Amino acid sequence: MTAATQQSQAGTDYRRIFIDTALTALIALAIIGPIVGMNATAPQGGLVLEYRWTMVFWLVAIIAAGRLFLQLLVWNRPAWVEPIHIKRTGAAAIAIGAVALLVGLSNMDSPVGFLAQIHPSLAAWMIAFGVFALVLGIWLMTSATKEIAEARGAQTGGLMRAVEPYGKYVGVALFLIAVVLPFIPGVDRRIVDLAILMLTYVMLGWGLNIVVGLAGLLDLGYVAFYAVGAYSYALLSTVYFPLWFGEGITPWTFWLVLPLAGLLAACWGIILGFPVLRLRGDYLAIVTLAFGEIIRVILINWYDFTGGPNGVSDIPRPSFFGIPFSNDENGFAATFGLTYSPLQRIIFLYYVILVLALITNFVTTRLRKLPVGRAWEALREDEIACRSLGINTTNTKLTAFAIGAMFGGFAGSFFATRQGFVSPESFVFMESAIILAIVVLGGLGSQIGVVIASIVVIGAFEVFREMAFLKAIMPAGFDPVQFRMLAVGIAMVLIMRWRPRGLITKRDPSIYLKEKKAVSADLVAQGHG
Amino acid sequence: MAKPLLTVRGVETFYGKIQALRGIDLDVNEGEIVTLIGSNGAGKSTLMMTICGTPRCRAGSINFGGADITQSPTHEIVRLGIAQSPEGRRIFPRMTVLENLQMGAAVSDPKHFDEDLGRAFKIFPILEKRQGQRGGTLSGGEQQMLAIARALMARPRLLLLDEPSLGLAPLIVKQIFEVIRDLNANQGLTVFLVEQNAFHALKLAHRAYVMVNGRITMTGTGSQLLASPEIRAAYLEGGAH
Numbered sequence: 001m002t003a004a005t006q007q008s009q010a011g012t013d014y015r016r017i018f019i020d021t022a023l024t025a026l027i028a029l030a031i032i033g034p035i036v037g038m039n040a041t042a043p044q045g046g047l048v049l050e051y052r053w054t055m056v057f058w059l060v061a062i063i064a065a066g067r068l069f070l071q072l073l074v075w076n077r078p079a080w081v082e083p084i085h086i087k088r089t090g091a092a093a094i095a096i097g098a099v100a101l102l103v104g105l106s107n108m109d110s111p112v113g114f115l116a117q118i119h120p121s122l123a124a125w126m127i128a129f130g131v132f133a134l135v136l137g138i139w140l141m142t143s144a145t146k147e148i149a150e151a152r153g154a155q156t157g158g159l160m161r162a163v164e165p166y167g168k169y170v171g172v173a174l175f176l177i178a179v180v181l182p183f184i185p186g187v188d189r190r191i192v193d194l195a196i197l198m199l200t201y202v203m204l205g206w207g208l209n210i211v212v213g214l215a216g217l218l219d220l221g222y223v224a225f226y227a228v229g230a231y232s233y234a235l236l237s238t239v240y241f242p243l244w245f246g247e248g249i250t251p252w253t254f255w256l257v258l259p260l261a262g263l264l265a266a267c268w269g270i271i272l273g274f275p276v277l278r279l280r281g282d283y284l285a286i287v288t289l290a291f292g293e294i295i296r297v298i299l300i301n302w303y304d305f306t307g308g309p310n311g312v313s314d315i316p317r318p319s320f321f322g323i324p325f326s327n328d329e330n331g332f333a334a335t336f337g338l339t340y341s342p343l344q345r346i347i348f349l350y351y352v353i354l355v356l357a358l359i360t361n362f363v364t365t366r367l368r369k370l371p372v373g374r375a376w377e378a379l380r381e382d383e384i385a386c387r388s389l390g391i392n393t394t395n396t397k398l399t400a401f402a403i404g405a406m407f408g409g410f411a412g413s414f415f416a417t418r419q420g421f422v423s424p425e426s427f428v429f430m431e432s433a434i435i436l437a438i439v440v441l442g443g444l445g446s447q448i449g450v451v452i453a454s455i456v457v458i459g460a461f462e463v464f465r466e467m468a469f470l471k472a473i474m475p476a477g478f479d480p481v482q483f484r485m486l487a488v489g490i491a492m493v494l495i496m497r498w499r500p501r502g503l504i505t506k507r508d509p510s511i512y513l514k515e516k517k518a519v520s521a522d523l524v525a526q527g528h529g
Numbered sequence: 530m531a532k533p534l535l536t537v538r539g540v541e542t543f544y545g546k547i548q549a550l551r552g553i554d555l556d557v558n559e560g561e562i563v564t565l566i567g568s569n570g571a572g573k574s575t576l577m578m579t580i581c582g583t584p585r586c587r588a589g590s591i592n593f594g595g596a597d598i599t600q601s602p603t604h605e606i607v608r609l610g611i612a613q614s615p616e617g618r619r620i621f622p623r624m625t626v627l628e629n630l631q632m633g634a635a636v637s638d639p640k641h642f643d644e645d646l647g648r649a650f651k652i653f654p655i656l657e658k659r660q661g662q663r664g665g666t667l668s669g670g671e672q673q674m675l676a677i678a679r680a681l682m683a684r685p686r687l688l689l690l691d692e693p694s695l696g697l698a699p700l701i702v703k704q705i706f707e708v709i710r711d712l713n714a715n716q717g718l719t720v721f722l723v724e725q726n727a728f729h730a731l732k733l734a735h736r737a738y739v740m741v742n743g744r745i746t747m748t749g750t751g752s753q754l755l756a757s758p759e760i761r762a763a764y765l766e767g768g769a770h
């Protein structure tokens with residue numbers, strides 16, 4: 001009797017799974033069909049619809065197979081499969097994936113490698129397979145490990161929670177790596193360039209963290225201050241400083257304009273701050289978003305002043321405190337008895353942005369311990385309570401906007417001098433969104449979180465640029481760079497799925513009592529509210 | 530005679546077109562505990578917030594310690610010596626107990642901080658044990674204690690308490706009222722207390738006001754009102770004795 005019931009249950013189960021898979025396929029078809037299946041192209045005159053049903057078929061098949069896999073092996077796991085089996089499978093997948101990846105990578109660039117002799121794009125397929133197996137293996141391993149731990153009743157918190165107590169050391173380690181990075185063997189120009197980019201976003205993230213993370217004011221137009229800083233430097237150094245002080249000033253302009261650019265951006269921060277003093281949440285977000293766009297539109301349209309869409313070019317590169325990085329006897333290399341190398345300027349730029357970012361961090365962590373920083377945090381928590389405690393909320397908000405904007409301005413100046421060229425195109429909403437994503441992913445208010453999130457997000461961008469192997473296996477004309485945002489989007493969804501409050505959720509109190517109360521450290525329960 | 534510390538004259542407050550206060554006259558003398566009772570929506574919290582300057586009254590005047598504060602901004606009113614524990618406690622949930630107390634001391638001289646902190650911990654010893662814990666993870670009663678302690682950190686001359694007994698167990702309510710009585714008797718703190726818990730509040734207070742629909746309808750000493758049949762009928766019968 002019982003056996004029969006079980007059988008019939010198992011029977012219905014399979015029917016349910018079948019229906020579920022079919023439904024999944026249908027939904028996938030409905031979504032992917034129009035988006036992927038029909039491609040509007042415009043060859044010579046007129047719009048032509050191009051159909052790509054094979055691609056749709058494969059995508060839908062992959063999705064349905066994945067769902068079936070989850071249904072059979074994860075959600076309705078047969079009783080004889082134990083977590084330890086899954087763990088071992090995961091380990092095997094990781095091993096196979098790693099081998100495939102290494103073999104693929106080592107053969108990728110050589111058209112004569114043994115893989116290429118079998119099939120021209122075999123190496124690329126090996127890489128793709130390796131990446132997939134690695135991801136699958138890691139997922140299987142972690143989920144099985146967690147299940148085993150849970151079965152034993154142990155506390156599980158995932159990787160990040162385990163790492164969090166060592167956050168301080170992570171910070172120190174990252175700092176040390178950052179200091180010596182350009183001199184690590186094997187680090188070439190590309191890596192230093194990437195590190196400069198990451199540090200720029202770290203700095204922007206830290207600046208925005210003051211406004212969004214500490215003061216709790218959702219700012220979607222932060223890129224406006226970046227633009228103000230960049231154009232301040234661009235215009236002052238190319239037009240106004242030579243006009244006011246003569247050409248001789250040029251080697252020094254960066255160092256003279258940097259504080260000015262920060263100051264100007266801070267002023268704009270206050271200008272934005274005043275009208276939005278009484279707004280919070282969504283309303284504030286919309287107004288700041290508009291502000292960011294207004295600045296960009298002004299930059300495009302005020303042709304006489306900003307150069308319009310053409311931007312400003314020939315912006316002076318920074319000098320080593322007055323000594324240019326040029327290949328002559330007055331240049332940096334000659335002065336210090338070195339052989340000239342274009343890398344010297346890049347490395348110098350790297351240290352400039354490193355120092356600027358560190359200053360941002362230092363100032364922010366200091367401010368957090370001062371009344372104004374504490375007031376920011378209190379403001380984020382409860383504005384009414386703040387007011388009833390005698391805090392001037394107007395000033396508190398304006399200082400948050402101003403100081404956040406100032407660091408954006410510094411970063412903008414740096415951007416201008418590094419690029420040697422600025423145009424409104426660099427200051428689109430997407431930039432604000434990326435900076436905000438970095439702050440949110442890092443865990444609002446967390447300094448080290450911003451660093452990790454910048455590395456992940458900017459790294460994800462660059463990794464996609466590097467994925468030449470994808471070109472080999474995808475249809476002709478496929479450009480991985482165009483899928484960068486997709487990668488960032490996926491990274492964001494995953495992080496928000498597993499760490500809904502950002503990578504680092506720990507918040508260090510800004511005040512402790514002296515040792516005699518050290519006992520209470522045990523009582524410091526982590527809240528999840 | 531008793532020196533008036535806070536005088537409220539003819540105050541009218543509006544929320545848009547809705548009038549919440551309709552000409553309030555009220556005094557709090559130095560060294561007194563004064564309580565304001567009234568049913569839900571009578572306008573008690575509104576009066577308390579109006580004294581602190583948000584929302585602003587449309588008519589009337591408010592005077593504190595000889596200074597006209599009717600038009601002063603909230604943060605300056607607090608600086609003059611009015612501290613408030615607002616309705617619903619409003620502690621900072623993600624900040625630790627210690628940081629909450631530090632925020633309370635925002636307007637007072639930093640050199641008093643250690644002394645005031647010691648005093649707060651003496652009044653509410655549980656807060657010392659919980660000092661590193663996040664405010665939001667405290668129990669309701671602990672949060673209320675924190676809200677009062679935070680207000681005290683400003684070294685106020687007048688303490689405004691809006692429903693400190695809200696949602697608390699009778700034992701904790703008693704404890705908190707005991708603390709208020711003690712602060713008043715031993716440290717000379719003037720207290721203006723808004724309460725739903727009319728019985729306890731009237732027993733504690735020197736004087737009391739009753740508010741109905743934005744008007745003061747009755748006033749007298751605590752014991753007078755406790756004895757009044759109308760008050761008994763409206764606020765005490767069937768209530769918490």
Ligand SMILES: Nc1ncnc2c1ncn2[C@@H]1O[C@H](COP(=O)(O)OP(=O)(O)OP(=O)(O)O)[C@@H](O)[C@H]1O
Nearest residue numbers: 544547549567568569570571572573574575576725
């Ligand atoms: N921000 C506001 N906007 C509009 N109306 C408000 C606002 N705050 C309060 N009111 C209205 O003002 C009146 C008085 O409210 P108030 O909060 O002062 O009452 P209360 O006496 O404190 O009541 P309770 O005992 O329930 O706390 C109520 O009718 C309320 O609906």
Ligand SMILES: [Mg+2]
Nearest residue numbers: 573574575616
């Ligand atoms: Mg109320």
